[in-house]
Amino acid sequence: MRPLPWLSPLLCGVVLAVGGYAGLSGLGEARWVPFVGGLVALVALDAVGSRWAGSWERGSAGVGPRWRLVGLTAVQAGLVVVVAFADGSGMARVLFLLVPFGVYFAFGRVVAVGVGVAVMAFLVVAFQVTVPGWTRSVGHVSDLVMFGIGVVLAVVMAEMAAAGERNRVARDVHDGIGHHLTAVSVLLEKAVAFRQQDAEVADRAIEDARQSARQALEDVRTSVRALREPFRLGDALVRLTGPLGADVTCTGDESRYATNVLLALYRAAQEGITNAVRHGGPDVTVTVHCGPREARLAVIDNGSGFAPEREGFGLRGLRERIAQVGGTVDVTCGAGTRLTVVVPRRAAA
Structure with a gap:
């Protein structure tokens, strides 16, 4: 289009x-x-x-x-x-x-x-x-x-x-492919580490890596098609976090929100989880609440975090994406990192 x-x-x-x-x-x-x-x-x-x-x-x-x-x-x-x-x-x-x-x-x-x-x-x-x-x-x-x-x-x-439009597609590719390649890398490292100690764990990690690679290909197709098919945020987050074992909690009614808002929240979750895997610890929690006036997403990890001045292309692109739907992004680092995204319900379609 x-x-x-x-x-x-x-x-x-x-x-x-x-x-x-x-x-x-x-x-x-x-x-x-x-x-x-x-x-x-x-x-x-x-x-x-x-x-x-x-x-x-x-x-x-x-x-x-x-x-x-x-x-x-x-x-x-x-x-x-x-x-x-x-x-x-x-x-x-x-x-x-x-x-x-x-x-x-x-x-x-x-x-x-x-x-x-x-x-x-x-x-x-x-x-x-x-x-x-x-x-x-x-x-x-x-x-x-x-x-x-x-x-x-x-x-x-x-x-x-x-x-x-090229910038939008570039953000989609970065957010989607970047997340899945990070997941594949972590899972393959896990498979190598457990290869001698527990073959079953290593095999499961390899299978999860395959799944992440397949999801990366699907993300590319989804971005090119401009995501024409109906999008379900809760289901997408479960598929996104499944291979990494992150905890996901979705509450509220996402049907109140336009597809572009739900996609922006999904990409925010991708970026938060990618950074958590890169810089954080093994425990990652994702919570989403789609309220009557605003939707709130939080991605929390218990790692060492990163310095705010080291904010890279991913977070900058995320801020641009969320700003386009009238939302805000807040990143706090301390005993772990917390990414919070708030988007109003009546955002521009």
Whole structure:
């Protein structure tokens, strides 16, 4: 799914409001059927394009989705032309920015810039045909210059959205893979230590290490799929801590909370357990309470802890993730380490 899925509906809504007002008040002549129908079709088309782009990125449908996206982009551009000519206010020209913006996520920056230049060339030709002497009109020249600036801003905006999405995936991979590789390392060390003394314990540790490795692969698939399937925090925490023998207590009603909040708590538990295994002692306790107003997660170990100034990428990424859902992170070290995460129920979805 492409970032900023609200952009197309927002722009279409603004164009509908301005163009509708212009048509009803007599400030401009609106051709209502192609105008309204085209805007509705653009919103629906953007939703379809988002799903197709996701299928192509996951590689689940071969080469087909790429060519479907090419056709979809052409249809989108055609609809924008229809809406622009049916709109009496001139506001609909802003919708042309959706074309290079959408192309960016399907085909990259170079193609998006090329499409933006092509759209500007089309507008020049359209002005030349429909508005003789437009080059002497300050309004039309300003419109073209502002559109050029808009193309640049659309590409920059797409870059920023893509960077944010890459950072999110990087945090997912770090939190998930990092935790499971740490678990595999600890379990294999345990197997080596008990190989001569207790073969049964060593075999069990190896089997748990295999399970952690399989869970790591599943985490990668889950991150790439953007976690589309229903998520259950309690079940996920039990699977997460099972191989390490950590104590888990889940109370409250997690169904009150959005999936992104539950995922943020899960990643926080992963990071806390990973740090506990690395720096802490053998006893790790995880508690989660999903209350009516806020959810509270605590990961506690009895190890030696670590200095606050040694906070690494994992905890920094965790703070960013929790801040995105309106929560807070607190880490205290003393006779052990305690990671506390609090997230309000009405966090942004």
